[in-house]
Amino acid sequence: MIATTIYMPRDLYGRVGLVARDQKKPKAQVIRDFVADGVAKQQHDPDATRKFVEALASMQFRGGVRDASKRHDHYTWD
């Protein structure tokens, strides 16, 4: 992790403290969680999951291997 310094309004900092107390988490973790949520929400293409799953479905093949997912380590390394 990196260390950073941010400024925020005193009342917002107070509300962060209340959330931290309710969730029994350090304030720093509460702030990290909210920043992570905000970034994910900003960046998340609402159709991303559908596009990805459709792309996976389009490349589907039948290699005849019933246990490929369960024994993928064996198939990869042994």
Next chain:
Amino acid sequence: MTTTPGTNVLRILLDSDALIAMVEGSDASHERATEIFRILIARNACLFIASTTVAEVITTLQRKYGHRSAAGDLYERLLTHWVEVVPVDRDLISGAHAYYTSFGSKQNTIFDAINIAAVKTYHLDAIFSFDRWYARQGVTMVSELFK
């Protein structure tokens, strides 16, 4: 159901077996994988994958199926930004160490330990895997969210 505080976005880490089950139509878990992916679309989930899992699953497809096309196809799809790739840096490897050293089994690998560390470090809601070992390590399985 566990969601990220402040939003309703469900954040799910993909494991290699879920991806392999999805693309290998003959796999015993293929239908279940397809069903879960359909639910994840309906829930507008946000998908994550560890960078080590990218390397792992592409290597599996390349070695098992003897040619590079399936591996290359998946590689391209993982570069689309439709899935968030979790960087496996020093902190994550350090976080995985405790899980790795407590395994006592050769079945579960450093890739699995890194997945647990990724779920915990990034506060992800669950892992999409068919390996129940994760549940025994205290990680929520995606199937548990949709019971």
